[in-house]
Amino acid sequence: MERRKLHEQGPECSRIIAGAWRWHTVSPEQVDRLVHTALDQGITTFDHADIYGDHTNEGRFGNVLRKNAGLREKMQLITKCGIKFPSGRRPETRVKHYDTTREHIRWSVENSLAELSTDHLDVLLIHRPDPLMHPGEVAEVFAALRQEGKVLHFGVSNFTPSQFRMLQRWLPFPLVTNQIEFSFSHLEPLFNGDLDTLLEFKASPMAWSPLSGGKPLPIDEREIFQLAARYNATYSQLALAWMMAHPSGVFPIIGTTKPERMEEAARSLSIKLNRQDWFALLKELMGKEVP
Numbered sequence: 001m002e003r004r005k006l007h008e009q010g011p012e013c014s015r016i017i018a019g020a021w022r023w024h025t026v027s028p029e030q031v032d033r034l035v036h037t038a039l040d041q042g043i044t045t046f047d048h049a050d051i052y053g054d055h056t057n058e059g060r061f062g063n064v065l066r067k068n069a070g071l072r073e074k075m076q077l078i079t080k081c082g083i084k085f086p087s088g089r090r091p092e093t094r095v096k097h098y099d100t101t102r103e104h105i106r107w108s109v110e111n112s113l114a115e116l117s118t119d120h121l122d123v124l125l126i127h128r129p130d131p132l133m134h135p136g137e138v139a140e141v142f143a144a145l146r147q148e149g150k151v152l153h154f155g156v157s158n159f160t161p162s163q164f165r166m167l168q169r170w171l172p173f174p175l176v177t178n179q180i181e182f183s184f185s186h187l188e189p190l191f192n193g194d195l196d197t198l199l200e201f202k203a204s205p206m207a208w209s210p211l212s213g214g215k216p217l218p219i220d221e222r223e224i225f226q227l228a229a230r231y232n233a234t235y236s237q238l239a240l241a242w243m244m245a246h247p248s249g250v251f252p253i254i255g256t257t258k259p260e261r262m263e264e265a266a267r268s269l270s271i272k273l274n275r276q277d278w279f280a281l282l283k284e285l286m287g288k289e290v291p
């Protein structure tokens with residue numbers, strides 16, 4: 001498995017990242033298998049959020065680390081903070097909202113560290129842009145968490161280019177990523193400045209739902225299957241190879257709950273699409289040639 005730095009001053013991660021968003025739907029034994037299969041495949045980077053599985057998935061993952069001494073050193077942990085929603089586990093929250101105050105970011109990090117059973121996070125992301133976010137306040141708490149060694153690197157998720165640039169301007173160290181939706185069914189980052197901005201700041205994107213959450217596309221997919229066959233690849237391997245060909249160095253976050261699909265995804269790194277086939281796929285996806 002290829003490994004790359006998210007940013008020249010950022011952490012080295014596996015090019016394919018395992019996302020734990022759906023892992024509350026499987027048994028604790030399966031979570032254990034997923035973690036071990038990922039590591040066996042060289043997928044050493046895991047993506048979490050405080051809210052996944054109604055605030056339980058970090059703890060489920062932490063149970064695997066609690067049972068396996070030495071496993072933490074073999075992986076990079078990403079988690080997110082900033083979304084609050086009404087839940088039996090958070091009775092004080094009346095309405096879904098965002099909270100990027102220094103108090104909440106700090107509380108959330110301390111909570112994630114305990115749930116994940118670790119003393120540090122490799123990357124902390126602000127999950128969604130918060131209209132009430134003050135970048136100076138975020139910069140202050142980020143710097144303190146970094147100084148304390150609790151969080152090594154910081155990034156954002158679902159930020160627009162101007163939001164990314166705004167927060168970066170207030171920070172004395174680089175944001176290492178913007179985690180965005182990017183897939184065959186969500187091509188906007190190619191055209192809305194998301195990927196350009198990351199190239200400008202020399203930070204790599206992470207792509208969430210890179211396989212469109214497992215949903216079929218609302219187009220005739222026969223051409224895509226034919227192209228996949230030509231590369232001796234499966235449909236999902238082609239989808240991952242296609243996005244990884246972008247010069248911004250996309251890190252896809254796969255969300256499968258099946259170990260064999262992790263193995264399938266890991267093999268996508270050996271598929272190198274030629275430029276014309278890359279554009280042939282774009283044409284199928286857009287339903288027209290590029291202008």
Ligand SMILES: NC(=O)c1ccc[n+]([C@@H]2O[C@H](COP(=O)([O-])OP(=O)(O)OC[C@H]3O[C@@H](n4cnc5c(N)ncnc54)[C@H](OP(=O)(O)O)[C@@H]3O)[C@@H](O)[C@H]2O)c1
Nearest residue numbers: 019020021047157208209210211212213214254255256257
């Ligand atoms: N930052 C954000 O706002 C945000 C939002 C959403 C997600 N995320 C992150 O992105 C990660 C991935 O999201 P996702 O789960 O939607 O990603 P995905 O990999 O696009 O979709 C995974 C889903 O597709 C299904 N699937 C069907 N065929 C598949 C195949 N051939 N290979 C692999 N999966 C197949 C999987 O089912 P099986 O489980 O049965 O394989 C699973 O339900 C999440 O875990 C989370 O870490 C971030």
